[in-house]
Amino acid sequence: MTGDTSPRADDGSTAVENVDTVAVAASTTGSDGGSVTAARNRRWSWAGRALSTLFGRPIVTGIVAIVTAFLTVPVLVAFVSSFAESGSGVLPTGFVTLDHWRQVLGFGEYGVRQNAIPGLTYSLLIATGGMILNVLVGVPIAYALARYDFYARNWINTFAILPLVPGLILGIAFIQTYPEHGRSSLGLLAGYCLLKSPYMVLTVQSSFQSMDLVRLEESARSLGASWPRAVLTVIVPQARRGIVAGAIITWTLAAAEFNFTHKVASGSPDPFAMFLYRNIATNASYLQSAAAVSVYFLIVVAAIVVLQLLGKRGFSTAHQ
Amino acid sequence: MSVRKSATASVRRIATLASTTARPTTERERERRRIAVLCLPFFALAIVAGFVPLAMLVRISFAEDTIWMVGWSFGAWETLATTPAYRRVAWNTLWFVGLATAVSVALGVAVAHALEKYDLPAERVVVAAVSFPIALPGIVVAYLITVLLGNQGVVTNAIATVTGASALDLASATAITGLFLGYVYSLLPRATMVLRGTYAAVNTQAEEAARALGASRWETFYHVTLPEIRPGIAAAAILTFRSGLAIFGTVLILQSHQVVTLQIHNEISVGSYAPDVAAAIGLVYVVFIVAFTFVGLRFVDDDAVEV
CATH class of the missing domain: 1.10.3720.10 (MetI-like)
Structure with a gap:
């Protein structure tokens, strides 16, 4: 236990963390050390591993995948459908047309006629x-x-x-x-x-x-x-x-x-x-x-x- | 007597300081002049483009005649203090931005954690996806939400096809949930950027020791990682919250929730032209942001701050 806390205190003081946080970190593990070993013994006896060890990583990876999709999908859909003829329906259809780009930039026959x-x-x-x-x-x-x-x-x-x-x-x-x-x-x-x-x-x-x-x-x-x-x-x-x-x-x-x-x-x-x-x-x-x-x-x-x-x-x- | 003496003394000290800065004789004074010269352009810009307009805003909020900005009146402040609608706008803004901040920071912790600790298959894609939206203005974010959830949105149409319901009934871009997702879209990347910086400085040896001693992944995160990233979480929450308060373009287009920026915009629109009230709300809003930022940053480490 002491062998665990002392290197942390050394590293913590060189890191960006302020002193309070290091103290909190050290004290939580300090009070926690005993219970962790007890918990481990109990867990080994009936389940083998904690739930978070089994499912933590897949869940977090799933969250990251959803966040990435949420941030990228609309951008990609908007870019792709700017070349499509029709945007109704789940996916845009009728490729490839430059009409919308022409309209937006002011060269179209209808829509915003102003040259952009x-x-x-x-x-x-x-x-x-x-x-x-x-x-x-x-x-x-x-x-x-x-x-x-x-x-x-x-x-x-x-x-x-x-x-x-x-x-x-x-x-x-x-x-x-x-x-x-x-x-x-x-x-x-x-x-x-x-x-x-x-x-x-x-x-x-x-x-x-x-x-x-x-x-x-x-x-x-x-x-x-x-x-x-x-x-x-x-x-x-x-x-x-x-x-x-x-x-x-x-x-x-x-x-x-x-x-x-x-x-x-x-x-x-x-x-x-x-x-x-x-x-x-x-x-x-x-x-x-x-x-x-x-x-x-x-x-x-x-x-x-x-x-x-x-x-x-x-x-x-x-x-x- | 002593007050006057100390006042004269401080005036004299400031005068000496100014004259030695302008015509330095020692190396220390030269250094002071260099600092002054280096800071001067920024402060010139801040005064001309920032402080003078803000002072003008104070004047407008007390103006009796809001077209020529003459006369003095407390009318705008009285309206602001006595109308319950404004308190509702303040409450609307605070809970909405607060909730969006909480969600963004929580998701930001997950993304920063995964990027730092896991061997993700497409790490570069995730990094690009998270940093790209920082450059997008609010109106573009509003459009991207309609791409997902609008009448012609991808998600709306996909659900409509699967369930057979009408796409118009399912569209939620202009509902408050759509606006909320728009806020998260803008704020999540900012929160993640700050937290990535914090995660880079986390002591991994302590985590490995905790794991080796038998702590589960959740116990390791809760007892070892979380205390170490707490200053980063606080900094991310402060910056995200103040960015959230400043969002205007998204709410102008989606229009589903009366937040403070939309209220200010409405006050100076044609039909309900009240620039003095708009100025008063704007001042309360700016003072709140500045006070919140400075008070908040007292409690976190300066190095964690990134825009």
Whole structure:
């Protein structure tokens, strides 16, 4: 029993857990050790193994299978049926037609006649602007939080990595505060940047945390580089993977940001989120919505592929 | 006397701090300037795009004339405090998001556990399936729920074919269960992401020791694994709950439950235009989210936090 608890206490103190949890963990097993052996003897005598040992793993695996199906099936069905002629019935029928894609993108003979390409381009440009602004805003504060220890650091950290104001509220407040510029591209850009900055700060911060920042900075400084030069030409390039990953995540999320856009967007050209909304909520057919949503799926898949090429596990801000 | 003296002293100290930060002479002061310079862009953006609009929201909630935003009145706050409908909206939001959070975190524990401990046949597929929905906005999630449970939904039609009932009667996408699944669809991936990080730091030796000493799988999980992942569960619950409170697109499309975001949207819609009430609800909502997050994060480890 004592041989069991002592290595745990050692490992627990090096792990992320706080001291309380380790104490709780140690005390539960401490009080539990005797009863476990007694229970084991009893169980061996009549059943051989506990129910959870027999069925625990199949049940959990079943739950994981159901969750995976729940998350993937609608995406796959939507994508596949965007190429189908009919969506009634259990499975879509009549492949392959590009009619819905044409309609959604504005080249169809009926349905939404508006050409969607200018809106898409506009939206992607705004997202790119927000992304660039995010690099300029997010990388410095991520470096300050990772490198230095200063007054109210923890509070600033929480503030920078959590989206504290929901997009809906920010949108309403924005157009009232800046009646002239709130509905402009600049307003959208600033809003996207603020709403998505936590993803940038977290991704870049986890990249910085894996580096020995003090040593890097001091080596560069002792070799004669000024502080700005040491940061810009030595440290920032080292974190480029994190910065690029953060840029892709913020870009993708900004491209389809709805809650803020819905309140702020002025109509022409239509941002991508409003294009999705128009194709989902207002008198668009089921299959047409499928095609509209699939346009965004393609964007997300492209982003995830690039992120994986950069060594990230999809939309995760953690450093690998 | 002493109050004035200490006030003058602190003003002088702040002035000295500002001047040495602007024109540093020692290395310590230079470091302070560097920190200030690095944090400056973020705070400039936060003030222009965040704090000033929020201050404006306070002003709107006290405005007498809601078109020109002039005059002062407590009307909006009185309406908010005296109308029972608003209390019902608050209760609706809290139990609904709370339940969705509980379900998402519980399922997230199962998924993170399986991904970390088991040798799953299609692990990459599960990881991709769990991370993909994080990028989806609420309106797309609402559409995906109609793909499953709508009038033309896959599940609806499959059940209709098997049982012979009408698909229109079975469709539940715009019922409250459909909305609930939509919330879980958005929240489960976030909860799982946080919990995967926690599971990566779990001490497996203790679990192996417990198993070797004869504990069953459930006993090992309950007495050894669960205490170790408890901070992660708390962090996941906090982040999931606050993400759930911010969901708007899903509920705007499915419209089956009056939660706070939908109420705010209705207050500024044509027909019932009351921006002062919307601003007041919005302020209560933001203050609640901020307070909840900061109070909640006091009790968990900072490293477990991920968006």
